[in-house]
Amino acid sequence: MTPPPGLQVPPGSVCRLRRALYGLKQAPRAWFERFSTIVEAAGFTPSIHDPAIFIHSSPRGRTILLLYVDDMILTSDDSAHIAFVKQKLCETFLMTDLGPLCYFLGIEITSHPDGYRLSQQRYTLDLLDRFGLTNTHTAATPMELHLQLRASDEVPFSDPSRYRHLVGSLVYLAVTRPDISHAVHILSQFAAASTSVHYGHLLRVLRYLRGTSSHGLFYSHQSTLQLQAYSDATWASSLDDRASVTSYCIFLGSSLVVWKTKKQQTIAKSSAEAEVRALASIVQEVLWLRSILQDFGVPIHSPIPIHCNSTGALQIAADPVKHELTKHISVDAHFTRCHVRAHTVSLRYLPTEVQVADFFTKAQTPP
Structure with missing residues (x-):
């Protein structure tokens, strides 16, 4: 690491960092410790089952805060307490209030009178465009029935990094698409040494997604x-x-x-x-x-x-x-x-x- 301009460092000496710099290994831990200190001072308690979930209980209701890196979801029985928490966080951190939850980490959340719907339609369409699947052909299912794939099928694929990139994207897409979980599970096993046959079946999953890009999960209020x-x-x-x-x-x-x-x-x-x-x-x-x-x-x-x-x-x-x-x-x-x-x-x-x-x-x- 090179000392910043204007700092004279004697030969053979090192500098001691007083703050965690963005991009260093200790930066995420330092950020989480700082955030935890602020929210705990506001009355929240971290869950012992998931440290990224903070819970505040009072006679007016329960407030739950979920943190993912620097993105967070805040929900409560008391809307006044949500406004109070937002104000306290804004006093310490530079934050942007995005309003009611509608988009989080690539997941689209839509509110309906009878429940909530989660989908990744925008993510799916971006994925199809990124990999150049512009034709209109679709597949009825993500994978053929009784398909048996082996590591030695056909010749090695010419662009293994493309295969790995696509598999990784589908793994994240499976967060709201349980219908492709089995196909992604099978095809991800060949990411280290993929073949042209494996890539062909990977494209079948994309063709299936083209015809079902609007599919997602629905959570009913009556459940x-x-x-x-x-x-x-x-x-x-x-x-x-x-x-x-x-x-x-x-x-x-x-x-x-x-x-x-x-x-x-x-x-x-x-x-x-x-x-x-x-x-x-x-x-x-x-x-x-x-x-x-x-x-x-x-x-x-x-x-x-x-x-x-x-x-x-x-x-x-x-x-x-x-x-x-x-x-x-x-x-x-x-x-x-x-x-x-x-x-x-x-x-x-x-x-x-x-x-x-x-x-x-x-x-x-x-x-």
Whole structure:
């Protein structure tokens, strides 16, 4: 680092920085510590489950502040307290009040009489324009049925950075588009060594998005505040390493709030083993959501139902007997069993035909 003009530094000496400069490693931490000090002085308390969420409770209601780098969302039962918080922040920081929430980090939020709608239509159209997809051809689904991709398919793609850039953009787009989650999960596995075949299927996802750019998520005012979860797993579905895939989704009433598709880190020797690992993953997520809702003033006293279509996994999670064939996954089984006994979750069987989480494990038909 070069000393600023006008500062005479003797040879062999170093300068001590009294403030964190923008772009240095310590700058984000210094900014967050400064912001936390100001909002805590205003009566906010950081959530122990998410340090970027600050909560203020009073007889007039509850105020919640969400911080993402230097962008924030502020909501409250008391509009007067929102104005007070804005004034306090403006006294310390140079801020711009953008008014009611309508656009945040590329996500468009639209208010309707019966709920809220989240979409990334502008982001989608910008993505299509950036990658030059100007034709009007569309695809009915993000991925072909029963498609099996391998790392050795065809010749290496000539522009791997373009492939990685596109995959990264689609990963962020999947924040409001659960319909492309499975396709993005499959195609992102080849970002390190993509081929022309992989890139062709990536373009199919773009063609699908062209015809469905206005799709998004809707959160109804009439939705209940009860969590319900769905867990599923595919066994040895990866042709390259025979790894299984965990998939789950969680609803708050009728509103989809969490979904995930992820390859398991260890190789499962049976489908029941893969399902047990998926159950442990979704129990972790459900416990965190339960705690966040309590911070928001929404206590959940009844066990949260988790629906699974594997009778073997349900028996392993419910049976306290240590079996010879399941001792290598006993940690996941005991973790799930512990919370079943504590009545924080309840495991329920659901046939595969109506298993919602199955949507995230394989390519689907247009209906």
